[in-house]
């Protein structure tokens with residue numbers, strides 16, 4: 001996935017459905033196609049803009065998510081549920097007391113989900 005054209009990409013000035021590289025003017029990176037009805041042309045233009053926006057933002061979003069996960073894991077530390085849960089402590093068996101969610105457990109679960117999303121995004125899925 002690292003062999004793609006240099007970012008940032010942009011919409012072609014003369015042919016707005018062409019996605020051009022900023023460093024290689026005139027060379028199309030990708031061209032979304034649609035039928036030539038007014039609605040289809042509008043959708044095709046929106047697709048081209050979305051592809052450019054998403055691709056240009058992807059590296060920074062991945063880095064930001066990796067940094068956020070890393071910082072969150074440092075903040076959580078060695079949190080072993082339920083012994084280390086500072087919101088609930090060990091489960092009490094009391095239905096009301098056990099409703100309080102541990103923020104560290106929530107963060108650990110969110111981090112796990114975020115890592116799965118990152119792996120999927122990096123694999124191009």
Ligand SMILES: [Zn+2]
Nearest residue numbers: 081085102105
């Ligand atoms: Zn916890």
